[in-house]
Amino acid sequence: MDYEYAQILVDRILTLCRSKGISINGLSEMSGVSQSTLDNFVNKRTFNPRIRTLHQIALAFGMTVAEFLDFQALNDYSFEDSTDEDSADE
Template sequence: MKEQKILSDRIKYLCEQKNISYYILAYRSSVPMTTLMHILDCSTKNPGIFTIIKICSGLDMSVSDFFDAEEFADIEYELE
């Protein structure tokens, strides 16, 4: 599974678990709704770390907790 899809699925899962809409997440995290939607539909290939930090803040969780999921453990990184 591509990294973008894993990231997107994780955000969607956490929003569902916390019962918050994407609009509320965008508002709480100060990430523009269009940016969030591009991450969720995987059209953003590499969201910046500061965007991820803001999203984690909007989800009221640490970055380490966000990435502490089985899906992220199997990602293999290739250097180009």
Template sequence: MNTSEVVVDRIYALCKERGISVNRLCTISGMTQSTVSDIANGITKNPGVITIKKLCDGLDITLGEFFSTKEFDELEQEIK
């Protein structure tokens, strides 16, 4: 898996844990549906920290909690 796939999986997992849809996450995060959809559909490959922070605020978690998973820990450096 690459970084963008892990971010997408994490967003879906957090929504599932909370019993909310991605659309609901948009609303509670104060973000447009297109922005979150582009991330969730892999169109946006590298969402910025500010964008992830807004999602975290909507989910009531910290950035540390968002990234504190085995999947993020096991990512290898992506060389472009």
């Protein structure tokens, strides 16, 4: 997963946190995802969250994974611009 794609997901998480008035620590408690996992992702130390992590985050926001991932910035993202190195991660 490349930096731009990961940043789109981070922005989604932070936007949802702000709209619901919760902190990353609060999201950790609500989702069961460790504080360190969320911090590493939000602070760009890791770029590839597992689907289980995304599922837990989505549930904490009262969403399905499909709802969590269905937003304009992600829908507009083009994988065609990804490098071969990014493709090797899949």
